[in-house]
Amino acid sequence: MPEGVSESTAGRWRRRLLDLLGRNLSVVVLVLLCLISSAATWREQNPITSRSGAAVARQVLVACQAPCSVLVVARDTEADRVFVQAIEEGLDAAGARIAGRVFGQPRDVRLELERIAGTGGSFDAIATHRIASEWGPVRTAGKPVFAPGSYYWPTFLTARNLLNVVNQNADIAIIALGMTLVILTAGIDLSVGSLLALAGVIAAVTAQEWFGGAAASPAGLLAAMLLGVAAAALGGLLSGTMVTAFRVPPFVATLGLMMLARGLALILAVGHQRRLVGGGAEGTPEAVRVDAAVFAWLGNGAVLGVPNPILLMLVLFVAAHLLMTRTMFGRYVYAVGGNVEAARLSGVPVTAVLLAVYCLCGAFAGLAGIVDASRFEGGRPNAGELYELQVIAAVVVGGASLAGGRGRIAGTLIGAMIIAVIQNGLNIAGVASYEQKVVFGALILAAVLLDRLQPKIASRRARMTRASTSTPVQ
Amino acid sequence: MVKRLLVAIVATIVLAALGACGGAETGAGEGQGAVAARGTIGFSAMTLKNPFFKIIADTMTAEAERHGFDVVVTDAERDVNRQSQQVDNFLASGVAAIVLNPVDRIAIGPAVRRANEAGVPVFTSDLQAVAEGVEIAGHVGTDNYQGGLLAGEAMIEALGEAGGEVLVLHFKQANSCVLRVDGFRHAIGEYNRDRTEGRIEIVAELEGGGLRDEGYRAMADGIQAYPDLAGVFAINDPSALGARTALEQAGRADQVRIVGFDGELAGKQAIRDGKIYADPIQYPDRMGVTTVRNIVSYLDGEDFERVHLIPTALYRQADAEQDPALD
Numbered sequence: 001m002p003e004g005v006s007e008s009t010a011g012r013w014r015r016r017l018l019d020l021l022g023r024n025l026s027v028v029v030l031v032l033l034c035l036i037s038s039a040a041t042w043r044e045q046n047p048i049t050s051r052s053g054a055a056v057a058r059q060v061l062v063a064c065q066a067p068c069s070v071l072v073v074a075r076d077t078e079a080d081r082v083f084v085q086a087i088e089e090g091l092d093a094a095g096a097r098i099a100g101r102v103f104g105q106p107r108d109v110r111l112e113l114e115r116i117a118g119t120g121g122s123f124d125a126i127a128t129h130r131i132a133s134e135w136g137p138v139r140t141a142g143k144p145v146f147a148p149g150s151y152y153w154p155t156f157l158t159a160r161n162l163l164n165v166v167n168q169n170a171d172i173a174i175i176a177l178g179m180t181l182v183i184l185t186a187g188i189d190l191s192v193g194s195l196l197a198l199a200g201v202i203a204a205v206t207a208q209e210w211f212g213g214a215a216a217s218p219a220g221l222l223a224a225m226l227l228g229v230a231a232a233a234l235g236g237l238l239s240g241t242m243v244t245a246f247r248v249p250p251f252v253a254t255l256g257l258m259m260l261a262r263g264l265a266l267i268l269a270v271g272h273q274r275r276l277v278g279g280g281a282e283g284t285p286e287a288v289r290v291d292a293a294v295f296a297w298l299g300n301g302a303v304l305g306v307p308n309p310i311l312l313m314l315v316l317f318v319a320a321h322l323l324m325t326r327t328m329f330g331r332y333v334y335a336v337g338g339n340v341e342a343a344r345l346s347g348v349p350v351t352a353v354l355l356a357v358y359c360l361c362g363a364f365a366g367l368a369g370i371v372d373a374s375r376f377e378g379g380r381p382n383a384g385e386l387y388e389l390q391v392i393a394a395v396v397v398g399g400a401s402l403a404g405g406r407g408r409i410a411g412t413l414i415g416a417m418i419i420a421v422i423q424n425g426l427n428i429a430g431v432a433s434y435e436q437k438v439v440f441g442a443l444i445l446a447a448v449l450l451d452r453l454q455p456k457i458a459s460r461r462a463r464m465t466r467a468s469t470s471t472p473v474q
Numbered sequence: 475m476v477k478r479l480l481v482a483i484v485a486t487i488v489l490a491a492l493g494a495c496g497g498a499e500t501g502a503g504e505g506q507g508a509v510a511a512r513g514t515i516g517f518s519a520m521t522l523k524n525p526f527f528k529i530i531a532d533t534m535t536a537e538a539e540r541h542g543f544d545v546v547v548t549d550a551e552r553d554v555n556r557q558s559q560q561v562d563n564f565l566a567s568g569v570a571a572i573v574l575n576p577v578d579r580i581a582i583g584p585a586v587r588r589a590n591e592a593g594v595p596v597f598t599s600d601l602q603a604v605a606e607g608v609e610i611a612g613h614v615g616t617d618n619y620q621g622g623l624l625a626g627e628a629m630i631e632a633l634g635e636a637g638g639e640v641l642v643l644h645f646k647q648a649n650s651c652v653l654r655v656d657g658f659r660h661a662i663g664e665y666n667r668d669r670t671e672g673r674i675e676i677v678a679e680l681e682g683g684g685l686r687d688e689g690y691r692a693m694a695d696g697i698q699a700y701p702d703l704a705g706v707f708a709i710n711d712p713s714a715l716g717a718r719t720a721l722e723q724a725g726r727a728d729q730v731r732i733v734g735f736d737g738e739l740a741g742k743q744a745i746r747d748g749k750i751y752a753d754p755i756q757y758p759d760r761m762g763v764t765t766v767r768n769i770v771s772y773l774d775g776e777d778f779e780r781v782h783l784i785p786t787a788l789y790r791q792a793d794a795e796q797d798p799a800l801d
Contacts, residue, residue: 043567106775107775110776134512134570134773135773136773136774155567160566164559164563164566300584376578377580377581380578380581382578427559427560434549
C-alpha cells in the first residue's frame, strides 16, 4: 500500500468517524431505528385541520355552481369542529348555502339525510374529511363528495405518535434511572415492578379511605401519592439492608421483595374491594378506583401540549444526571461499582452508599407507580408485571455494564427510548405480536452485542494504530 | 478471528430482524392494497396465548376482509397498560374502529375516553368495559351468567346424588369469569336449598389465572388443601386442562370431576376422552363475525343490537362423539 498524504488524511477521517460511532453507538442505533420505523410506517395521512377545511371549501366552490347548497359532515371531536368551522367560513364568504351539518356518527348522517328528504329539501354536494367520506350514508347519498387531499408521511414521525412513544415509556425510563444506580454498584433490583404496583395501590387506597375519596383535596391526594412513594422507598431500603448488613446477593434479596410487595399490593387491593361491597364476599384484584378527578392529572394531563409523565421523566433525568456527574455521591457510586474493597479502603462509606442507592431505586419505582395509578385513575395490583426485565434491558442497552462501575444516566435514557421505538415501530408497522417478540429479542441481543464489542473494537484499533506506527505495511 | 465471528453474528441478527420487519410490513401493505378499501380495524386481544381469543381474531380478520377492511391484531397479554398503549397506537395510525377484549373493565376507561375524544368508535367483544363516562359503540359477548348456571347444572349432574366438595378455579380479574362463578354459585345454591344430604359444597375459589400452567399449580395446591374434593369448576378450558394434569399426577383423576368452560378444541377433545365432564360452550367465531358486522353496520349508519349476548350450550361426551370437528 503506498504511503501518502491523502491516504493518511482518509485514515484520520475514518478513525474519527469510528471514534464518534463507537462513543455514541446507542445514539446511532436509536437514529437507525427511528429511520427504519419511519420507512415502515410511510402511510397516507388525512389532515383534519382548519387549513384542510379551507381547501375543501375551495374545492366545493370550484366544482359547484352558485347558488350552491352543501351538507357538511364531521365527527364529534375538537379537530373536526375546527375543520368544519373553516369549511363553513370558506363557503359563507362565497355565498354558498349550508344545507345541513352533522357532528357525529354515520347513523347521524343517515338521519340527517332522511330529515332533509322528509322536509323536501335538497343539496348539491357533501363536504367532509377522508374518514367520513368512507361512511356508508355519505357514499350512497348520490351526491358529489369533497374531502381534502391526502399526503404521504411516516405515521411514526407524527407529533401525536412521537409524544405517544415517549409518554408510554416514561414510567420505564423513570424506573431505569434508579436501576442505573443499582447496576452501577454491580447490583440488580428485581422488585421494581412490584414496588410500582404497591405504591400505586397504597396511593389509591389511602386517597379513597383516608383522604376523602371523591372529595379529597389536592393536598390530600399529594399526601396519598407521597405515602405510596415512601412505601416503595422503604421497600428499597429493606433490600438495601439485606444486601449490606446480611450480605445477601442483590438478585435474591430483591427477588424476595418482588414477591412480597406484589402480594401486599394484591392483599391491599382485594381488602379495599371487599370493604367496598361491605365485607362478606372476597374482593377481586381489579384496579382500586380513585374518585377524585384531580388524581388523573399527573398521568393524563399535559403542560403546553407535553404530557406530564414526559415532563416528570425529564425533570428526574436532569436531577439524576446532576447527582451522578456533579456530586460526591455520584463518584462514590461509581467507586463502589468499580471495586468495593478499593472504595472501602479509600474511605467511601460503602454501606451508606448502597443503602441510598437501593432506597432511591425503590423511590423511582414508586414514582412510576404513582404515574401509573394516575394514568389509570386507580391503583392496579397487577401493574408493572415483568417491568424489571424491560427496565434492565433499557439500562443494559443504554451501555451500562452489569459488572458495575460503567454506565451513564444519559445512556439509560437513550436505552429506554431504543426499546420504546422498537415496540412502537413494530406496532405501527403492523408486525404481528408473535413475530414482535422474536424481532424485539433479536434487536436487544444485537444492541447489547454491538455494545459489548465496543471495548474490543477500541483496543483493536489502538493495537492497529500502534502496529502501523512501528512497522510499515503488512 | 473471534471478533470477526462476533461481528458476523451481530450483522446476521440485525439483518434477520430487519428482514422480518420488512417482510411483515410488505405483507401488511399487500393486504391493504388488495382489500382494505374501507380502512383498518384495530383489535387488542386479551391474550393470544389462549386459543379462544385467537379464534376471535382470526374470524374477525376473515369476516373483515369480506367487507373490505383489514384487521391489525395486537396482544394485550392481560396487561391493561399494554392494551392502553395499543389503543393509543391505533389512534396514532388512524384506524376506522377499535375492538377490545378489555383486560380490566375499569382501568381501560381513560384509553377508551381518548378514543372517544378522537372520534374513533370502540367495540368490545367477550368482556365488557364498565368505566364511567366512556362510550362503547357495541358489545358482543357470551351470556356468562347463563353459562355459569349451565356449568352448575353440569356439576350437579356429574356428582349425582352423592354431592360433595367442589373447588372453583377462578380468574377474578375478568368480569366475565366473575359472572360465570356467580351463575355457578346460584345453580349450586338452588340445588342445595331443600337438601340435607348429598349437598354440594363450594369449599374454595383459587386463582387459576385462566391459563394452563397457573391452573395446574393452583389445582396441585387445591388437592393438598382439600383431600375430599369431588369436583372442580374451572372458568375456562386452559385452566380446566391444567387442573386435569394436576389430578392425573396426584392419581385423583378418577375421583374428581371437572367442568370447564369455552369449548375450545383441546377442551372438546378432553370431553370426548372423558377427561372433562362437560363445558358450557361459547362461540368465539360468532363473536368475531358479529363484531365485524356491527362495525360495518355502524359505519353504514344502520341500527344494530348494541349489546349482543350469545347464550352458551352444554357440551357433553355424547356431543363430542358426534362432533365432526373432532376426528
